[in-house]
Ligand code: SF4
């Protein structure tokens with residue numbers, strides 16, 4: 524059985540990216556201590572985009588939400 528260590532109530536927290544605001548600056552990739560985000564190619568546009576690759580790893584530290592200069596990230600829990 525996998526046991527997660529974190530604050531009570533944080534288990535379901537995960538970031539959502541608003542792609543209307545995101546400019547792929549990659550700050551969220553740099554600041555996330557859990558490597559939740561990654562850059563990948565958008566299959567439709569062929570451009571780079573940042574995706575929430577490992578939402579289950581999020582520990583709800585809110586570093587990404589605070590540091591995103593486009594306010595493109597919201598943490599939902
Ligand atoms: S920090 Fe914000 S604007 Fe920058 S890549 Fe992440 S979501 Fe997009």
Ligand code: SF4
Nearest residue numbers: 555581582584585587
């Ligand atoms: S809240 Fe913290 S752990 Fe969760 S995605 Fe943002 S930076 Fe990573």
